Amino acid sequence: MSALASSSSASSSPPARGWQGLRYGAPGFPLAFVALPLYVTLPNHYAAEFGVPLAALGAVLLAARLLDAFVDPWIGRWADALLDRSARAAWLAMAGAAVVLALGFRGLFFPAVSASTTSLLVWCGGLLVVTYLAYSVISVIHQAWGARLGGNEQERAGVVAWREGLALCGVLVASVLPSTAGLQVSTLVFAIVLCLALALMRQAPAPRRLAVWPTHSLALPFGTPAFRRLLAVYLLNGIASAVPATLVLFFIRDRLQAPAYEPLFLASYFAAAAVSVPLWVRLVARLGLARSWLVGMGLSVLVFAWAAVLSAGDVAAYTAICVLSGIALGADLALPAALLAGVVQRAGHAGRAEGAYFGWWNFATKLNLALAAGIALPVLQAFGYAPGTKGADALQALTLAYCVLPCVLKLIAAALLWRHRELQ
Template sequence: MNPPPCSLPANVMGAAGSAPLHALALLRYGAPSLAFAFVALPLYVYLPEHYATRYAVPLGYLGAVLLITRFADALFDPWLGRLADHLLRHGLAKPALTAASVLMFTGFAALFALPALLPFEADPARFTLGFVGALLLTYLGFSAASIVHQAWGAMLGRNETELARTVAWREGLGLAGVLLAALVPQLGGAPALVVVFAFALLAGLVLLWRAPDPAPHRAATHALHWRSLLAPLHNPRFVALLAVFVTSGIAAAIPATLVLFFIRDRLDAAALAGVYLFAYFAAAGLLVPLWLRAVPRLGAARCWLLGMAMAVAAFVWAALLQPGDRWGYALVVVLSGAALGPDLVMPPALLAGVIRAGGHGNRFEGAYFGLWNFATKLNLALAAGLALPLLALFGYRPGTLETGALPPLVVAYCLLPSLLKLVSAGLLWHFFVRGRPGLAASAS
């Protein structure tokens, strides 16, 4: 069988090493991702509810602080990417990831201790300083650890299939962490969340220190020069992949922002929200091995394209559901969960190949993933900034059951993401499946 158009030449892909990685090595590499998931889910879902219900911190205040600090955090990502290249060049990936994890845990623990030690009502100004400081420390540690981890992973594997396996282990363990992080607060509250996070992070780091080292890095000695931040943007194939990733990411982030509203105000099934979310992530994690088996035959780009088609089918089906269609939505959950696997695994695998094909392998991985993480955070901000104002403009009122054929909530949750996914699929087909010779050129 001829290789798919998105495949990379063997001499390019072989730059990462000659021996295939076995499952234990990939487990050791991916292990910290399980703990990292504790930072992503609780800060967006559990922390606001914990502060508001237990400590009477105003919701509007929480939303403003979380938005501002998250935006500030995103601005650091390109610089953290170049710092990662500098650290990789000096063989400091493991110590750097460990130090970043310590910062992340310190901030995380402080966040859940803060309202009991310094109540908001007693001194809002001091509370705000502590809250912002703890958030920034958590975000900084999480971003630095994630970027180093992702850049390291892009240097493992000899070909597209092995790159996909590396990413799949990392993201699959991350999905397991999401499920664990969703379950722990229900059983033991905030103290249990902090304790379990500590044990998961310690276990992940112990395993990581026995993981295979990344290939020798050749980052320039001026790795932290500001001009090097723009190096990935000189690679036209990266710009094309980034366009696919951003449109697809916004399409995924909009329903993630609105899912609880849809379950409550369209399906009238608020009591099942936790079950639906668990089933969604479980379906994604369980089906990742099947997607990996498809990569050698179809290629990462075609697998991602197939996942996009499944996501569109799921959300078009969701648009047809009426209040009370709980089993119908269960099918949507499973189908969209199955489509999440390619969204998680294939883009980073394609990115690793793009880095190598552009002549930046073992030189600029951190810079690429710094910009990539910035785009990921931008997706979340754009989703909320696009979907929520549109809902308000067209008359949606939270807490009111949405009836009829196409109320505003259905349009925003189902049809808008489907349209964006189709745009993303068209870009993916044009640039990475059908192939464009002009984009295959090496970066200057």
């Protein structure tokens, strides 16, 4: 009881605003910059450039992502210990992980091994594990730091909006830079931007700390019913988003037969998401977090249903779809983490267990991505699809996986969120 009493009287930093928001959110830019190539470009790069079979590549991606995901809860607990010690200790851990991340990111796209399939798969799997772990350390500490800034519903959404808004800017750059300047330049730019972002983060608002630091178990978040309900919604919605993210380049190149327009499609998607984030935060003031997220899910379903009827050459229609689905993405990025921060506050765990919650949260995120790559790619291969295929049956399978499956999963997630809309 004494520890809890001390936590209620401890001072806490105000939610990040203005320049403070920029300093806190800055790492979101390079983290997203590296996330897009890792989760979207890398599978297509190894399949198209090196001829790695989709089934084998999917298995390696699944194994690496699952291993990384299972480590995240421990990283979260470590993040709590670092944040309890001092903001400086947490920042130093982020800086050390940044060095590993920059080196691993470059090594993945420029393998220092022979071009044999086995060597490439081993190289890819090993470096993915190292790179994912470094990425996880930075991202979990960053998220837990932000949750400890506290605030009411709209203020929490504002904190997340800074982080995710800058992340979308990073994704926007990452969607264009590799195709215009090449991967050599992209990896160098990433390393420079990561250093600058961490320098800004060093001056960010300090996270809340308890006067007494009680220990907690790894499973603490699962003792909170609201967390279990929110996590179920997040898992289903996340898989619905991860499947098209894994398949988008295949859809553009083979279904639309418009590879020259990839920069336009990706840039319009992420630009629309970045612009929409402040609008979603404003909507929260009117509808609340949960209902605003439901609006985003509904928009996403309508848009992907439209995408299912597209055919080769439908560039203008798909550009419009990218813009509208990007707007829906803004809700997925800005609102769920703000809901989670509220769950932590209401559970009485603010200032001591944010890392544990976000460790499991990141576990769920990576599980979604792992399942998307580990299931969608082998299933597509089983149905006769391979990069460059133009057969009607193979393209129909690609369309069903890219468009229809995400709609079904989004609708189930929306139904669960509606049932538990008191989560906000």
